[in-house]
Amino acid sequence: KQEVTQIPAALSVPEGENLVLNCSFTDSAIYNLQWFRQDPGKGLTSLLLIQSSQREQTSGRLNASLDKSSGRSTLYIAASQPGDSATYLCAVRRNNDMRFGAGTRLTVKP
């Protein structure tokens, strides 16, 4: 059974810092990995999708990497802003099954 873990559960940083969020998974036979952002009381917004054949994806200040062999992905956020405050979730997909981590709650202080 695939298990997905996100560490830390919560993170607080001052504005402007670069930061890394971690996601680990137990079964490396994945189809893809997706990072989401969730604001309080809202749905999930897709940030980055990494296919199993890819090593990384970039969008603006966000960079996600994937190392299937070690069962790890990282989400790098450059020059953090208060508007980045949210919960960040990673999810791994194998066939039609998708498993989520519990998320990292990020607070960026002005």
Next chain:
Amino acid sequence: NAGVTQTPKFQVLKTGQSMTLQCAQDMNHEYMSWYRQDPGMGLRLIHYSVGAGITDQGEVPNGYNVSRSTTEDFPLRLLSAAPSQTSVYFCASSFGGEQFFGPGTRLTVL
């Protein structure tokens, strides 16, 4: 293009009542799915569908039924609500492995 829509946004039920959570998407995606999100846990897959007329169980299917008569709609039915089904429910559709989520339905069962 409305994306993925869900109704209602909030619902309170008494134990034993039945109801249907509605989900619709206008992106012509074949894959649709239902998740529940509980505090401190990641999203868990309830049921999914790979196309009209085809549904299958996810990680936590007990107590829920689904059907898929059209590409656009994927309703989730609770036949006899229980307090353990108090949760936030998200519907999603997928294309090319990337999932797009609706805004969620917050359900409370008393």
